Amino acid sequence: AQSVAQPEDQVNVAEGNPLTVKCTYSVSGNPYLFWYVQYPNRGLQFLLKYITGDNLVKGSYGFEAEFNKSQTSFHLKKPSALVSDSALYFCAVRLHSGYSTLTFGKGTMLLVSP
Amino acid sequence: EPEVTQTPSHQVTQMGQEVILRCVPISNHLYFYWYRQILGQKVEFLVSFYNNEISEKSEIFDDQFSVERPDGSNFTLKIRSTKLEDSAMYFCASSEGQGLGGELFFGEGSRLTVL
Numbered sequence: 181a182q183s184v185a186q187p188e189d190q191v192n193v194a195e196g197n198p199l200t201v202k203c204t205y206s207v208s209g210n211p212y213l214f215w216y217v218q219y220p221n222r223g224l225q226f227l228l229k230y231i232t233g234d235n236l237v238k239g240s241y242g243f244e245a246e247f248n249k250s251q252t253s254f255h256l257k258k259p260s261a262l263v264s265d266s267a268l269y270f271c272a273v274r275l276h277s278g279y280s281t282l283t284f285g286k287g288t289m290l291l292v293s294p
Numbered sequence: 295e296p297e298v299t300q301t302p303s304h305q306v307t308q309m310g311q312e313v314i315l316r317c318v319p320i321s322n323h324l325y326f327y328w329y330r331q332i333l334g335q336k337v338e339f340l341v342s343f344y345n346n347e348i349s350e351k352s353e354i355f356d357d358q359f360s361v362e363r364p365d366g367s368n369f370t371l372k373i374r375s376t377k378l379e380d381s382a383m384y385f386c387a388s389s390e391g392q393g394l395g396g397e398l399f400f401g402e403g404s405r406l407t408v409l
Contacts, residue, residue: 214397223298223385224337224400270337281350282327282398286336 182207184273184285192291193261201256201288203271213254214272214282215245224270230254241265261292296320300386300401307376308409315371315404317386326369327387327398328361330354337385343369376408 183206193199205211215227228239235247245256256269271285299318307313319326328340342349343361360372369388373380383405387398 216400223402224387224398226397226399229397281339281342281352283339284329284337 182211182273182283184271184283186269186271186285186288188288189286190289190291192293194293195263196260199256199258199261199265199290199292201269201271201290203254203256203285204252205254205271205273206252207273212274213245213247214274215239215243215254215256216270216272216284218268218270218287220267227256227269261290263292263294266290266292296399298386298388298399298401300384300404302404303402304405304407306407306409309378310375313373313376313380313406315373315384315386315406317369317371317401318367319369319386319388320390320399321367323388323390323399325349325389325391325396326361326363327389328371329385329387329400330382331385331403332379332382340371340384373406376406378408381406381408 185204187202191201213230216224217227218224227243228237228245230237230247238244243258245254247254268287268289270287272282274282298320301316326343329337330340331337339352341351341355341361358374362370383403385403386401389396389398
């Protein structure tokens with residue numbers, strides 16, 4: 181079985197400061213890892229993904245994420261937060277091989293204050 | 295930019311009534327999904343659909359649920375006899391394929407309220 185843990189319900193950061201939203205995963209093989217963002221009353225928007233190769237993945241809106249196999253983590257980061265980054269962020273995982281569903285974490289609310 | 299569209303955006307129904315939620319996936323995508331999100335909770339997988347049949351379904355997707363692709367564009371989720379606990383936001387998604395970690399593209403969601 182595969183699972184994703186997002187240990188923080190909410191992350192608060194001041195605008196201009198760096199932000200990190202944490203994610204750890206558990207799968208019985210090699211993972212594909214994803215970050216999605218959900219703005220209020222909207223659907224889920226794809227931010228970035230890790231397939232293979234470079235552990236640092238760059239995505240939309242200046243976000244990046246670092247895959248750490250030994251720590252089974254895929255933390256989302258941004259060097260300088262914007263108020264408009266305030267949203268609900270979901271980490272998700274699926275297996276490399278065969279067919280598998282995309283499993284989401286419970287989400288982390290990011291609040292960026294002016 | 296192509297997008298997944300869902301209708302209705304919000305539906306209110308009485309317990310025991312049938313509900314059909316509709317989705318138009320991105321046109322060249324081959325895999326289709328339904329997820330749901332109960333208010334304040336995580337996004338949960340319901341079912342995936344490929345080549346006109348269900349590929350995988352979760353424990354949530356019991357006999358009250360069904361999916362169909364009645365024509366070349368629509369993908370529907372039917373709940374035969376709604377229960378209070380079916381109240382949630384239902385998201386349709388599609389993906390081009392399974393390879394290269396094919397990301398899912400989600401619609402804006404259909405909010406179902408069961409009274």
